[in-house]
Amino acid sequence: MLNFYQHTTxxxxxKGRQWLENNTMEYQVIDMIAQPPSKKQLMEWMAASNLPISRFFNTSGNRYRELNLKDTLPEMTAEEAAELLSTDGMLIKRPLVSNGEKITLGFNEDVFEKEWLK
Structure with missing residues (x-):
């Protein structure tokens, strides 16, 4: 089963939920604002994904701009980034989807097909 971290609005x-439903995928919804992933979980995802740390951030969000992360993010370690993300779900790229082994960030139909229809 997939964990689907989302912000309700x-x-x-x-779009991601609709795609999962159209493809009869089993998933559980987790409100990432009320229940952001833990620092430990984020660290594991960062290591397993081989994605740049910046991909985990919602770079178009207000909180990202308020904290001036565009300038400070390049200097952050994975641990520092995971700590920050674990404290504020609004900073995390969404939707975040994981099956425990792999992760996708954001909704892209081609990526969802490649990763979740296997």
Whole structure:
């Protein structure tokens, strides 16, 4: 089963949920604002994904701009980034989907097909 981390008003999350339903995928919804992933979980995802740390951040969000992360993110370690992300779900790229082994960030139909229809 997939864990689908979302923000309830996010249009990308709605598109992602719709795609999962259209493809009869089993998933559980987790409100990433009320229950952001833990620092430990984020560290594991960062290590397993081989994605740049910046991909985990919602770079178009207000919180990202308020904290001026564009300038400080390049200097952050994975541990520092995971600590920050674990304290504020609004900073995390969404939807975040994981099956425990792999992860996708954001909604892209081609990526969802490649990763979740196997």
């Amino acid at each position: 996010c249009s990308s999350c709605r």
